[in-house]
Amino acid sequence: MKVLVTAFDPFGGEAINPAFEAVKILEDQIAGAEIIKKEIPTVFEKSIEALEKYIEAEKPDITICVGQAGGRYKLSVERVAINVDDARIEDNEGNQPIDTKIFAEGANAYFAELPIKAMVKEVTDHKLPAEVSNTAGTFVCNHLMYGLLYLIDKKYPEMKGGFIHVPFIPEQVIDKKEKASMSLANIKEALTYALKGAVENDEDITKSGGKIS
Amino acid sequence: MKVLVTAFDPFGGEAINPAFEAVKILEDQIAGAEIIKKEIPTVFEKSIEALEKYIEAEKPDITICVGQAGGRYKLSVERVAINVDDARIEDNEGNQPIDTKIFAEGANAYFAELPIKAMVKEVTDHKLPAEVSNTAGTFVCNHLMYGLLYLIDKKYPEMKGGFIHVPFIPEQVIDKKEKASMSLANIKEALTYALKGAVENDEDITKSGGKIS
Amino acid sequence: MKVLVTAFDPFGGEAINPAFEAVKILEDQIAGAEIIKKEIPTVFEKSIEALEKYIEAEKPDITICVGQAGGRYKLSVERVAINVDDARIEDNEGNQPIDTKIFAEGANAYFAELPIKAMVKEVTDHKLPAEVSNTAGTFVCNHLMYGLLYLIDKKYPEMKGGFIHVPFIPEQVIDKKEKASMSLANIKEALTYALKGAVENDEDITKSGGKIS
Amino acid sequence: MKVLVTAFDPFGGEAINPAFEAVKILEDQIAGAEIIKKEIPTVFEKSIEALEKYIEAEKPDITICVGQAGGRYKLSVERVAINVDDARIEDNEGNQPIDTKIFAEGANAYFAELPIKAMVKEVTDHKLPAEVSNTAGTFVCNHLMYGLLYLIDKKYPEMKGGFIHVPFIPEQVIDKKEKASMSLANIKEALTYALKGAVENDEDITKSGGKIS
Numbered sequence: 001m002k003v004l005v006t007a008f009d010p011f012g013g014e015a016i017n018p019a020f021e022a023v024k025i026l027e028d029q030i031a032g033a034e035i036i037k038k039e040i041p042t043v044f045e046k047s048i049e050a051l052e053k054y055i056e057a058e059k060p061d062i063t064i065c066v067g068q069a070g071g072r073y074k075l076s077v078e079r080v081a082i083n084v085d086d087a088r089i090e091d092n093e094g095n096q097p098i099d100t101k102i103f104a105e106g107a108n109a110y111f112a113e114l115p116i117k118a119m120v121k122e123v124t125d126h127k128l129p130a131e132v133s134n135t136a137g138t139f140v141c142n143h144l145m146y147g148l149l150y151l152i153d154k155k156y157p158e159m160k161g162g163f164i165h166v167p168f169i170p171e172q173v174i175d176k177k178e179k180a181s182m183s184l185a186n187i188k189e190a191l192t193y194a195l196k197g198a199v200e201n202d203e204d205i206t207k208s209g210g211k212i213s
Numbered sequence: 214m215k216v217l218v219t220a221f222d223p224f225g226g227e228a229i230n231p232a233f234e235a236v237k238i239l240e241d242q243i244a245g246a247e248i249i250k251k252e253i254p255t256v257f258e259k260s261i262e263a264l265e266k267y268i269e270a271e272k273p274d275i276t277i278c279v280g281q282a283g284g285r286y287k288l289s290v291e292r293v294a295i296n297v298d299d300a301r302i303e304d305n306e307g308n309q310p311i312d313t314k315i316f317a318e319g320a321n322a323y324f325a326e327l328p329i330k331a332m333v334k335e336v337t338d339h340k341l342p343a344e345v346s347n348t349a350g351t352f353v354c355n356h357l358m359y360g361l362l363y364l365i366d367k368k369y370p371e372m373k374g375g376f377i378h379v380p381f382i383p384e385q386v387i388d389k390k391e392k393a394s395m396s397l398a399n400i401k402e403a404l405t406y407a408l409k410g411a412v413e414n415d416e417d418i419t420k421s422g423g424k425i426s
Numbered sequence: 427m428k429v430l431v432t433a434f435d436p437f438g439g440e441a442i443n444p445a446f447e448a449v450k451i452l453e454d455q456i457a458g459a460e461i462i463k464k465e466i467p468t469v470f471e472k473s474i475e476a477l478e479k480y481i482e483a484e485k486p487d488i489t490i491c492v493g494q495a496g497g498r499y500k501l502s503v504e505r506v507a508i509n510v511d512d513a514r515i516e517d518n519e520g521n522q523p524i525d526t527k528i529f530a531e532g533a534n535a536y537f538a539e540l541p542i543k544a545m546v547k548e549v550t551d552h553k554l555p556a557e558v559s560n561t562a563g564t565f566v567c568n569h570l571m572y573g574l575l576y577l578i579d580k581k582y583p584e585m586k587g588g589f590i591h592v593p594f595i596p597e598q599v600i601d602k603k604e605k606a607s608m609s610l611a612n613i614k615e616a617l618t619y620a621l622k623g624a625v626e627n628d629e630d631i632t633k634s635g636g637k638i639s
Numbered sequence: 640m641k642v643l644v645t646a647f648d649p650f651g652g653e654a655i656n657p658a659f660e661a662v663k664i665l666e667d668q669i670a671g672a673e674i675i676k677k678e679i680p681t682v683f684e685k686s687i688e689a690l691e692k693y694i695e696a697e698k699p700d701i702t703i704c705v706g707q708a709g710g711r712y713k714l715s716v717e718r719v720a721i722n723v724d725d726a727r728i729e730d731n732e733g734n735q736p737i738d739t740k741i742f743a744e745g746a747n748a749y750f751a752e753l754p755i756k757a758m759v760k761e762v763t764d765h766k767l768p769a770e771v772s773n774t775a776g777t778f779v780c781n782h783l784m785y786g787l788l789y790l791i792d793k794k795y796p797e798m799k800g801g802f803i804h805v806p807f808i809p810e811q812v813i814d815k816k817e818k819a820s821m822s823l824a825n826i827k828e829a830l831t832y833a834l835k836g837a838v839e840n841d842e843d844i845t846k847s848g849g850k851i852s
Binding site for chain 1: 712713763766767768769809810812813817818819820821822824825
């Protein structure tokens with residue numbers, strides 16, 4: 001089995017992106033699957049173009065994109081991507097779309113094609129904090145997750161895929177007030193268990209992972 | 214113009230629901246529109262049944278459901294409802310669905326049929342905090358919002374509709390640590406401006422209201 | 427009985443100070459006591475000078491200084507002031523002392539000379555959130571509270587006194603992320619009950635109001 | 640030079656205490672100083688008795704007590720301990736003092752006898768988050784810190800000493816909502832740099848570390 005794992009370059013004034021720092025140190029084999037690691041630009045349209053080029057070249061069985069969610073407390077496995085770009089800040093090439101559709105003929109939303117509860121359980125079983133998230137925002141992370149799931153729906157129905165958000169790492173919060181972080185070693189470990197959960201579970205488990213609001 | 218505004222009864226161990234407390238004291242006329250106020254049970258299936266009964270009886274031009282989002286800092290106008298129930302706690306009749314679809318043949322998600330940015334702007338222009346939210350959770354609030362938008366899509370295409378979440382009121386946070394609240398008077402006022410924004414704007418304005426993650 | 431209540435002018439880039447907005451609309455009589463309201467400059471040395479001038483002129487039985495604690499969720503009655511200035515930002519005249527004593531011959535700290543638990547209980551009994559706080563920071567609020575208690579210790583042993591911090595009001599958090607607020611009406615009400623608690627209780631009640639850390 | 644480092648056993652329903660987990664894996668030598676590690680019971684009076692016994696036996700040059708501050712985002716070096724016990728929960732032997740003095744003839748507060756700003760800087764220079772804290776609470780942590788500084792004041796004037804609070808570790812927040820954590824490896828590292836800062840600086844540096852409120 002082959003798993004493509006992508007991560008973004010830094011954005012929003014940060015010098016590093018913990019997602020990419022963690023992805024690049026992942027083992028080359030996880031749970032028997034080959035792990036292919038690629039960087040994606042934090043740019044709206046180009047992110048999906050880059051992703052599709054890697055999918056074309058690698059023909060992965062599973063594609064998981066990873067991004068930074070500054071301020072979150074846990075590794076979060078995203079449940080759903082929505083068909084809208086609404087950028088509070090500019091992307092890395094100055095684009096700031098507001099309330100535009102990602103794909104005109106796409107569904108309103110796509111659910112992750114991953115066993116998200118099993119992935120969360122694999123991480124928490126190994127004593128690291130993880131949760132299901134019900135929003136990937138409306139910036140490039142949601143954009144790329146939506147693009148991936150759109151590609152699965154329209155062109156690669158055999159492929160599975162989804163998105164994982166990781167917290168800041170400690171060095172990013174030194175000058176911030178009340179922002180949580182997770183060590184790079186823990187993010188690497190948590191990502192590894194989440195990938196293991198994705199590789200080893202064809203079907204998801206039944207376990208509440210919801211939020212009230 | 215006629216606007217149906219609904220709110221839930223208390224749930225999750227709370228003695229009151231600030232959404233209902235605020236809705237029942239709304240003026241009967243806002244921005245020239247007639248305001249019809251109804252209570253909805255915090256019960257998965259029954260909530261949509263009750264809502265449809267009120268829609269049938271009242272034939273409103275706009276329907277806005279209001280719920281409590283304990284822990285939020287601002288009035289939040291929801292952007293999207295997703296086709297999944299995933300209950301972390303039981304509803305008021307003991308139901309706790311996990312990862313089930315709300316309507317088998319419904320879209321993955323429906324976007325609010327409301328000028329959400331204009332509604333937020335109307336509130337903040339009057340010095341009260343409001344924001345667009347990209348998740349209504351996966352409990353009865355999302356369920357009802359999804360049901361409302363499904364009904365609009367399938368049966369009432371002329372009607373507009375959406376969902377607003379309100380924070381706790383002060384008396385609910387007395388024994389809680391670090392939970393924000395908004396006074397009932399401010400919630401009533403903020404809801405009134407949000408409804409005014411919905412009544413007075415056929416088209417939404419273009420203004421970023423997104424989140425990075 | 428006469429109670430002197432002071433509040434600071436705006437600082438730290440804020441256009442208003444909710445403490446002063448609330449203090450100036452307090453009733454002139456609370457629980458039978460006469461309420462004298464004064465504004466104090468957010469300037470290290472001058473704040474204590476201004477306070478002493480008002481104490482000299484008014485000869486109050488109780489003096490309570492009120493300040494803004496942006497980010498807090500509840501009205502907080504301060505327990506203790508410490509003998510240090512350590513300013514993260516400049517005061518309103520550009521002073522930024524770092525690790526200097528407020529009074530060379532003062533105690534390391536002074537405890538509020540107020541029935542702080544009874545004051546908190548009076549507020550929460552009326553359904554508004556309040557708590558005891560164990561730190562007034564190291565900026566002008568702590569400075570003034572320390573100065574007041576130093577004056578009580580050295581010159582006015584018959585006077586009682588202490589400090590109350592209030593949250594942001596809603597209009598201050600419109601452009602802030604995840605910052606709690608309390609309406610001006612609620613702050614006025616909560617301050618009124620806290621003052622009532624101070625006026626009516628010679629001795630404090632025994633009720634835990636502590637924090638673990 | 641000899642440094643005594645203590646940590647508490649678990650309390651408040653937690654199965655482990657990250658302070659003790661980290662202290663017991665500290666190196667035996669830091670910055671040329673010998674590190675002596677001891678466990679202290681989370682019990683009001685006994686904690687100070689145990690501490691004094693270790694001080695008597697070891698005659699350390701510096702004593703630093705370490706405790707858990709669940710919910711904090713950074714390693715925090717405490718500035719001050721206050722002369723009051725006010726327990727929100729029972730200690731590990733069922734004691735719950737409310738508003739009682741720790742030592743009747745002690746000062747209202749004692750400031751840490753440590754170069755706290757230099758300690759924080761040593762940690763942040765190594766890319767880990769740390770800050771000065773102005774309250775150690777009113778539970779056993781503040782009690783022990785006060786006891787240590789009281790002992791320095793009354794009996795061991797040549798000794799230096801103070802207190803450091805550490806966040807939860809990741810496994811403690813798996814079932815908690817929105818609670819920050821720091822990995823055990825990072826806590827060990829941050830403590831090591833803080834101790835290095837204490838060992839290598841006779842005088843503190845002048846650097847703002849204050850809070851507004």
